[in-house]
Amino acid sequence: MAAVFFILCIPVAACALDAQAVVDKSRIGLDDTVRLDVLVNGDEADVDVSVIKDFNIISRGTSSNVRIINTQVSRETTYQYVLLPLKEGQLTIPPLKVARGKETVYTRPIRIQVSQTGPRNLAERDIFVQAFVSKIEAVEGEQIIYTFRLYRTVQIDSARLQKPDFIGFSATEIEGNRSGESIISGRRYAVAEVSYVLIPLQSGKLEIGPAVLSCDVRHLGLRRSHSFFDDSFFNRGRWEKKVFRTEPLTVNVAPLPPHSSEVTFSGLVGEADFRAAIEDNEIAVGDSTTLTLTIEGSGNIMDAEEPEITLPDGFKIYRDAPEEDVKLGNDGYAGHKTFRIALVPVKEGDFTIPPIRFNYFDMAAKRYKTIASPAFSIRANPSQEKTQLEVFSADAIQNRPPVDRQDVKFTGRDILPLKEDLNALSHQQALSFGRFVFLALLPILLYLSAGWFLRFMRKTDDPARVMSRKAREALKDAGHPDISIEEFLSLLYKALITGICATAGASGQFAKGASLTHAEAEEILRNNGWADDSIQQAIELFKRIESARYSGWRVDSELRETLLADTRHMLRSLSS
Amino acid sequence: MTGRMMKRIIVMRTMLKKTAVIILILITAATAVSAAGTTESTRDFLDGVKYYNEENYPKAIDAFAKIAAGGIRNGKLYYNLGNAYLKNGDIGHAILWYERAAKLIPNDPDLKFNLNYALTFIKDKREEKKNSMFGVLFFWKELLSQRTVQWTGLILNMMFWLFLTGQLIRRRKQLKMVSVFFMTAVGIFILTACYDYYAAAVSSARNKEAVILPSSVSVRSGLSEASTELFVLHAGTKIRIDQEKNGYYRICFSEGKIGWIPKDKAGVVEG
Numbered sequence: 001m002a003a004v005f006f007i008l009c010i011p012v013a014a015c016a017l018d019a020q021a022v023v024d025k026s027r028i029g030l031d032d033t034v035r036l037d038v039l040v041n042g043d044e045a046d047v048d049v050s051v052i053k054d055f056n057i058i059s060r061g062t063s064s065n066v067r068i069i070n071t072q073v074s075r076e077t078t079y080q081y082v083l084l085p086l087k088e089g090q091l092t093i094p095p096l097k098v099a100r101g102k103e104t105v106y107t108r109p110i111r112i113q114v115s116q117t118g119p120r121n122l123a124e125r126d127i128f129v130q131a132f133v134s135k136i137e138a139v140e141g142e143q144i145i146y147t148f149r150l151y152r153t154v155q156i157d158s159a160r161l162q163k164p165d166f167i168g169f170s171a172t173e174i175e176g177n178r179s180g181e182s183i184i185s186g187r188r189y190a191v192a193e194v195s196y197v198l199i200p201l202q203s204g205k206l207e208i209g210p211a212v213l214s215c216d217v218r219h220l221g222l223r224r225s226h227s228f229f230d231d232s233f234f235n236r237g238r239w240e241k242k243v244f245r246t247e248p249l250t251v252n253v254a255p256l257p258p259h260s261s262e263v264t265f266s267g268l269v270g271e272a273d274f275r276a277a278i279e280d281n282e283i284a285v286g287d288s289t290t291l292t293l294t295i296e297g298s299g300n301i302m303d304a305e306e307p308e309i310t311l312p313d314g315f316k317i318y319r320d321a322p323e324e325d326v327k328l329g330n331d332g333y334a335g336h337k338t339f340r341i342a343l344v345p346v347k348e349g350d351f352t353i354p355p356i357r358f359n360y361f362d363m364a365a366k367r368y369k370t371i372a373s374p375a376f377s378i379r380a381n382p383s384q385e386k387t388q389l390e391v392f393s394a395d396a397i398q399n400r401p402p403v404d405r406q407d408v409k410f411t412g413r414d415i416l417p418l419k420e421d422l423n424a425l426s427h428q429q430a431l432s433f434g435r436f437v438f439l440a441l442l443p444i445l446l447y448l449s450a451g452w453f454l455r456f457m458r459k460t461d462d463p464a465r466v467m468s469r470k471a472r473e474a475l476k477d478a479g480h481p482d483i484s485i486e487e488f489l490s491l492l493y494k495a496l497i498t499g500i501c502a503t504a505g506a507s508g509q510f511a512k513g514a515s516l517t518h519a520e521a522e523e524i525l526r527n528n529g530w531a532d533d534s535i536q537q538a539i540e541l542f543k544r545i546e547s548a549r550y551s552g553w554r555v556d557s558e559l560r561e562t563l564l565a566d567t568r569h570m571l572r573s574l575s576s
Numbered sequence: 577m578t579g580r581m582m583k584r585i586i587v588m589r590t591m592l593k594k595t596a597v598i599i600l601i602l603i604t605a606a607t608a609v610s611a612a613g614t615t616e617s618t619r620d621f622l623d624g625v626k627y628y629n630e631e632n633y634p635k636a637i638d639a640f641a642k643i644a645a646g647g648i649r650n651g652k653l654y655y656n657l658g659n660a661y662l663k664n665g666d667i668g669h670a671i672l673w674y675e676r677a678a679k680l681i682p683n684d685p686d687l688k689f690n691l692n693y694a695l696t697f698i699k700d701k702r703e704e705k706k707n708s709m710f711g712v713l714f715f716w717k718e719l720l721s722q723r724t725v726q727w728t729g730l731i732l733n734m735m736f737w738l739f740l741t742g743q744l745i746r747r748r749k750q751l752k753m754v755s756v757f758f759m760t761a762v763g764i765f766i767l768t769a770c771y772d773y774y775a776a777a778v779s780s781a782r783n784k785e786a787v788i789l790p791s792s793v794s795v796r797s798g799l800s801e802a803s804t805e806l807f808v809l810h811a812g813t814k815i816r817i818d819q820e821k822n823g824y825y826r827i828c829f830s831e832g833k834i835g836w837i838p839k840d841k842a843g844v845v846e847g
Contacts, residue, residue: 046821050800057798165802170792321696415690418659420625424652425617425643428680431726433773439730440766443737450741 017045019098021107030088030116033058033214033243038079038096038107045100047079054091055083058162058212058243084212084243085114127152131164131211131246133198139254141269141300142363143332144198146171148211148246151182151189157239159215161194168206168253169198174328197332199300203255210245217242261359263370264308268360270299270333274307276356276373278343285383288318288342288411291376293356296336299363301326306339307358312351314380318342318412342412345380352377467502471495471571479564488560489549492567496542497521499571503528518542534573541566617643624656633664651681659690667697668789668811672843675787675814679846682721699810700829722772729765736762784817786827786842793842795835799824806835815842 018041025034034055038047044064049057059082066075085091091114095106127150134145148161163171174195182191200206216239259265272295279290295304302324311317319341326335345351353376362369471494477483478491497516504524516524518539525535545563548555555563624639640657654677662670674691681687720728736758788809796803799822809815809829818834819826825842828834 050798050803050822162804165804167801171805413693415659415662415693416686418625418628418656419652419686421652422618422621424650424656425621425648426650427648428650431723436726436730436769436773440733443734443741447737447741447744450744454744 017042017098017100017103017105019045019047019096019105019107021093021096021110023093023110023112026111027113027115028085030085030114031243031245032085033241034083034085034112036081036083036093036110038081038098040077040079040098040100042075042077043100044077045098048097048099049081051094051096052083053094054087055085055093056162056212058082058084058214059160082214084245085112086210088114088116090114126154127156127217127242127244129211129213129244129246131208131249133208133249133251136250137252137254138200139269139361139363139366140200140203140256141267141303141361142200143270143299144169144200144251145174145330145332146196146198146208146249148194150192150213150244151184153187153189155218156215157218159213162212162214163194163196164209164211164248166196166198166208168202168204169200169208171196171198172328174330195330197328198251200251200253203253206251206253208249208251210248212243212245214241214243216240256361257367259359259368261368261370263357263359264305265368266295266304266307266358266360268295268297268299268301268304270297270301270360270363272297272299272301272304272358272360272362272371274358274371274373276376278353278376278378281377282379282381283345284381285345285348288344289378291341291343291353293339293341293358293373294336295338295358298332298334299360301333301335301337304337304360307356309341309356310354311343312353314345314347314349314351316344316346318344318414320413343378344412345378348380348382350377350379464502464504467498468575471499471502471575474498475564475568475571478567485555485560486549489545489555489563492545492563493549495567495571496538496545499574500524500538503530503574538570538574541570617646617648621653624660628656628660628663631663633660636660637664649680651677651679651684651687654680655684655687655690658687658694662690662694666811667694668787668791669843670694671698671812671814672787672789672845675785675845682723694812698812700813702814702830722769722776725765725772726769729762729769732758732762732765785845786815786817786825787845788813788815788841789843790841793837795827795829795833795837797835799836803836807833809837817842817844 020039022037022039023034025032028034040047044062049060061080062077063080064075064077066073068074083093091112093110093112095109098105098107129148129150131146131148133147135142138144146164146166148163150159163173174197178193178195180191180193182189198208219238219240256269275294275296277292277294279292281289283289291309293307295301306319306322309317319339323338323340324335326333326337355372355375357370357372359368359370361367474491474495478488478495483491500516500521501524504527521542522535522539525538530538541563545567547553548559548563553559620639620643624636624643627633627636627639637657637660640653640660643653644657654673658670658673658677661667661673671691671694674687674694677684677687678691736755739758740755788811791811792808793810794805795807795809797806798804807829813829815827815829817825817827820839823839824836825839826834826836827842
């Protein structure tokens with residue numbers, strides 16, 4: 001169908017954001033749909049369609065379009081909605097709010113004329129839908145079956161059902177759609193059925209809105225010739241998009257009558273049976289026995305609360321999570337719910353658990369009903385650990401059968417207790433990103449500070465200490481066995497002259513390890529108050545090293561050891 | 577010293593004395609207010625414990641919630657709130673408070689036990705998440721809490737730089753292998769911690785973790801009760817909130833299952 005669009009609105013605000021709302025038809029039948037497009041320039045925006053009250057939105061979509069004209073790029077986003085009218089008459093699509101960031105514009109309202117169309121007699125139709133409920137009078141919590149049926153004599157495709165909102169009900173679809181045939185006024189219809197179980201959550205007159213089915217209907221055409229090409233194989237017919245809607249329904253939901261029984265109401269509305277059983281009537285103190293309570297029937301079984309149990313003193317109880325096996329069938333929910341409670345006697349004796357009573361609202365009798373279990377007797381014997389003390393001997397241990405180790409299983413379920421320490425009141429501050437970065441950078445700052453400090457300290461080092469350290473280092477290196485004779489003598493020479501310089505705190509050319517003459521060395525030592533014999537020894541050693549270095553002496557290991565020992569001795573004397 | 581100068585000194589001394597007295601009064605008042613607040617919280621806490629032990633769970637909830645509303649952020653307090661709600665039969669709030677506690681004391685054994693127990697009551701089956709590449713590469717992140725990653729990173733970082741400082745002071749050449757090993761470990765932990773901060777910032781802006789509070793809630797296609805019900809979630813189920821609008825949250829239960837719920841139907845784990 002060629003879509004002829006009527007541009008009925010222009011944007012009110014003339015700003016960067018621009019929006020228009022357009023529809024494809026302004027006059028439609030009650031079963032027809034109208035397509036609404038909201039055109040927004042630029043990027044995506046938020047379109048508020050919650051204000052549309054006269055129509056149901058049965059589908060929605062978005063598309064965008066980019067145009068390039070003379071190097072100008074423009075983009076347009078289209079929000080598409082398919083609307084189904086809810087009533088006849090002059091209906092209005094109100095101004096729609098379109099927002100993007102801080103910008104907001106409104107479209108102008110659009111009026112649509114909706115009229116009643118089509119034959120009213122169902123049997124005249126090739127296709128129609130119906131909906132009904134199993135009860136129009138119900139009480140709160142009672143199950144109601146809602147059924148939607150599609151009758152057709154023609155082929156359809158792409159069927160899509162939009163169920164009513166079921167406001168005021170809890171609704172669950174019953175799995176497995178049914179289909180069959182039905183004859184109405186002599187016409188044979190194919191019937192498809194979808195059902196939901198509804199449970200009213202409130203009392204009063206509850207309305208169930210229409211269910212909407214949209215599908216493509218095949219029309220074969222009325223003219224029938226006998227041409228070869230009219231054969232059904234070639235004649236694929238014409239497909240037309242159609243929408244069908246059921247009549248709205250009303251259910252009168254009465255509140256549950258006042259509950260006057262002394263037994264607490266379990267919350268179950270339906271038909272039920274209640275059983276209670278105990279696993280073992282005679283147990284030892286500290287052992288457990290399981291009390292099982294089973295509620296079975298139809299209705300909201302899953303909502304049933306555990307019946308009250310009055311236990312004599314001397315029992316601890318541990319509840320397990322209730323087990324549910326509730327299935328949803330054609331008549332609603334049915335199944336059973338089981339509560340298991342582990343009972344542990346803490347003292348010896350005979351105990352009686354009084355009858356356990358279960359109260360529910362019986363739908364058949366339309367009144368509250370109580371079912372009671374029999375009373376249970378439990379004998380708690382003394383603990384076996386106390387009475388069966390054994391005297392173990394080595395033989396007994398050797399001859400005993402191997403222990404059959406078993407998995408440890410929960411015998412009861414409960415949560416661990418409160419934390420009662422007052423430190424629960426201290427504020428736990430999460431480590432913020434700023435503090436994290438600060439703590440990460442702190443050691444780096446420490447490292448850099450240490451580097452700067454050392455560099456500063458090196459600059460301010462006393463020249464005498466520097467020279468003395470250099471002398472020690474040179475001597476230490478000279479003691480290394482792997483170095484050559486030349487290196488050895490060079491290092492000894494360096495150790496001795498830096499040692500002599502250190503006595504004077506000299507720096508400058510001496511600090512750099514430059515050569516020193518005998519006379520200069522003697523002068524330095526003499527100026528610093530050294531005795532003549534010490535000066536003589538130092539100069540003597542100086543000459544021996546120089547002679548070995550420059551005069552081609554054969555330096556064997558013995559001479560090497562002697563020179564090293566003498567230099568070490570001399571440096572000790574100089575540094576003292 | 578002239579008389580004028582003496583006068584000035586006396587005026588200054590008087591002003592100093594006055595200022596000292598005012599500061600002392602202010603400090604005393606602030607301490608008193610703080611002590612009063614602490615005393616009230618302590619009383620509420622002890623009341624909460626007492627009510628809980630007496631099985632008066634609604635009152636225990638009120639007492640603990642009052643402390644939490646006062647701004648105290650503590651995993652143990654949140655754990656106690658979770659316990660009180662669970663005992664009161666409110667699975668949604670119980671799991672919400674346990675999840676909040678798990679953000680602060682993730683390795684607490686009592687919390688893990690009780691949270692696991694509470695999770696057995698959830699009706700909605702979690703749909704399996706596909707393994708992301710990030711999850712495979714950083715599998716160990718699942719084993720360590722965010723706090724552990726942060727402090728491990730900081731301690732390793734401190735050790736690394738102290739090692740370098742030591743080497744610097746002893747004038748030794750830095751050992752290349754040890755330095756590279758240290759630096760790699762520090763890099764992994766520090767970068768992971770930074771990613772956690774980034775993810776938390778993005779998550780708080782776009783993707784909030786939340787828990788369904790009522791026994792059941794309809795997730796709808798739009799922002800009104802008249803919108804189509806898409807699916808139903810039950811108390812305690814964890815969801816992600818990715819948008820907030822007109823009193824509604826757009827939530828995501830699993831891939832492909834998104835919709836709108838009223839804001840009061842979900843509790844945000846970390847707001």
